[in-house]
Amino acid sequence: MSEPSDEQAAMQHYLVCGTEDCQKNGQFYCNACHRPLCEQCRDEHQKSPKTKNHEIVLYRHRKHRLPVELCQEHPTRNKELFCRECSIPICSKCSIMKEHKGHDIDDLEEIYADKYAVWQGEFSKIQKYFLPTTKDLKLDIEEDVTEIKKIMKSFRASIKAEAESLKNLVDEVTSESIEKTHTMEKSLLKMLKSQETTYDDYIAYLWKMSDEFQEYLSITNQKLLFTKTLKIQPFPETTKLVRPVFTAGQFSKNDITKLLGKVNVPNTKPQKRKIQPMEAESAQMKSTEKRLEQSTEKSDMKQTLSLSSSVTKVREYSVPGVDSAFHVTVEKSGIVWVSDQSGNLVQIDLQGNLLQKIHTSGKYEGYHTATQDGDLIYTDKDKKVIxxxxxxxxxxxxxxxGDWKPISIHSSPINGDILVGMYKGGEAKVTRYNKAGKEIQNIQRDNQEQELYKYPNYITENINGDICTSDINITKVMVVNKSGQHRFSHTGQGSKFSPYEICTDVLGHILVCDGINNTVDLLDQDGGFLSVILSPQQGIHSLRGGCVDYENNLHVGQYRTNTVTVYKYLQ
Known part of the structure; x- marks a missing residue:
């Protein structure tokens, strides 16, 4: 029996014992036989005279089997040794030839196992630490982009406000200066008018004196000329006009800049982006595993299935014809339907071959579902048709x-009813149809006549008949009972929450894809938070679509990739 690769082992729900006809969990490993063993077969292995000296370890501590490679010099022999001096793998016959005489010869399998463990460790670091950490750093940059846009927008508003304030002051000073010219002009004109009046009076006086002199000159009594003394008053004194002058302001563009303020980058050395140490990353993963174990203990032990202590990757498949996986529908036959944000809806078979492709008006919604009868139904919100x-x-x-745009849809596995999330001019509701397409229920408001929905872009039904929707506009998961009465809401575990796909499983769990934190939140059917079953530590990013298939596996889609990953989280 050939040994499975690390990737295959990680994908399996559990590893089967390598003993013939034994199907138990192979948690141990014989390094001599290179096969997994269950606990019972391990004990028998250690008791057998033929195998009692074999080294048996936990499966994760096993030595990896050396790949078979034939020697070029001796084609009937495998390369099983390693020549230290020549740094090449050789066969046992090569080791006794003169070319390698006196050289240090080691067991190639031991060297391979050591090297494999080192490279596997590095691979694990890339998948579990370096890739998620790098993606987190990229998200930090995206947040910085958003923040810098916000900052610059506020700066522009401040500059405009400062300019408006300065303009108001300029207008005020201008108005005062112009008013001052009017006052100054009035005062100067008044002074000049007074001087003009003075000279008018003096001219009148001179005309009077002229008449008087003429009178005296014409009289016959010359005696008066000698006795009467006439004296002309001097010119009245006035002042010359001191003309006002205008002194132009002295200012430059820099003066205006100083008045308005300016934007610059502080002369501060930028700090390096914080990178979480690998040890902290490991601790976080262990903490997540612990929470999963606790949630397992709380699950109903009478159920055939329960939460697994860890989530294992089962497989991946690529979906031709789409550029993202925003919504996934898996039929009982295993046929898969996937839609992206561009309105592409495709159907693929079990081998990943494209069967058909339809263009719809759907984008970021869960707008297709499989029925009990094996049909697929999908909404066209622009045409308002299902x-x-x-x-x-x-x-x-x-x-x-009618007037309502159908945006999300779910076919009930309980009774075949069809649940549709709808939108119209700022209003939203959930409508129930029977399997024949007859409208039988509308849910729009709670008991206090408050609106329940804004844009229910994904919808599903739980095993107890609850209707669960994720509403991207109010960033909530909204759950009502089958009568339409509000039961609870879920708003995520952090300060930000962006719910996309929502689905349920056979145990009544509610699984919510959080697109901003890139997690799958696991809730019980009463809204209690159990755990995060998928996070960036599993290498996922830009999480969007999710679906639990009929084998209780979780299919997860992501933005900007047509790859869907399948995980097992129940056992």
Whole structure:
């Protein structure tokens, strides 16, 4: 039996014992036989005279089996040794030849196991630490981009406000200066008018004196000329006009800049972005595993299934015809439907081959679902129609939604009812149809007549009949009972929350894809937070779509990649 690779082992829910006809969990490993062993087979292995001296370790501590490679010099022999001097792998026959005489010869398998462990450790570091940490740093940059845009917008507003304030002051000073010229002009004109009046009076006086002199000159009594003394008053004194002058302001562009203020980058040495140490990353992963173990203890032990202590990757598949995976629907047959943000809806078979592709008006919503009868139904929000695709790929108009735009849809596995999230002019609701397409219920407000929804872009139903929606506009998961009465809301675990896909499983768990924190939150059916079952530590990013299939596996889609990853989280 060939040994599975690390990747294959990690993908399996558990490793099967390598003993023939034994299907138990192979948690141990025989380094001599190179096969996994369960606890019972390990004990028998150690008791057997043939294998009692074999080295048996925990599976994760195993030595990796040396790949078979034939010797070029001796084609019937495998390369099993390593020549230290020549730094090449050789076979046992090569080791006794004169070319390697006296050289240090080691067991190639031991060297391979050591090297494999080192490289596997480095690979693990890349997947569990370096990639997630780098993506976190990239998210920091994206947040910085948002922040700098916000800062610069506020600066522009401040500059405009300062300019407006300065303009108001300029207008005020201008108005005062102009008013001052009017006052000064009035005062100077008054003074000049007074001087003009003075000279008018003096001219009148001179005319009077002239008449008087003429009178005296014309009289016959000359005696008066000798006795009467006439004296002309001197010119009245006035002052010359002191003309006002205008002194132009002395200012420059720099003066205006100083008045308005300026934007610059402080002469401060930038700090390096904080990188979380690898030890802290490991501690965080252990903490997540501990929370998962605690949630397992709380689960119903009477159930056939329960939460696994860890989440294991089962497989990955690429979806041709889409550039992202915003919503995933898995039929009972295993056929998968995937949609992206560009309106592409594609169907692929178990081998990943494209079966059909449809262009719709859907974008960031869960707008397709599989029915009990094996049909696929999807919404076209622009046409306000729900279409049905039968297994023979025939597309027919199924339900018309009137004035309401259908944005999300779910077919109940309990009774075949169809739940549709709808939107119209700022209002939103959830409508229930029976499997024949007849409208039987509308849910829009709670008991206090408060609106329940703004944009229910994903919708599902739990095993107890609760209707669960994720609403991107109010950043909440909204849960009502089958009668439409509000039960609870979920707003995430951090300061930010961006709910996308929402689905449930056979145990009544609610799984929520948080697109901003890149996690899958696990809730119980009463809204209690159990754990984060997927996070960036598993290498996921830009999380969007999710779906639990009929084998209880979680399919996870991401933004900007057409790869869907499948995880097992129940056992």
């Amino acid at each position: 279409y049905k695709i039968t297994p023979d790929r025939k597309i027919t108009e199924f339900i018309k939604t």
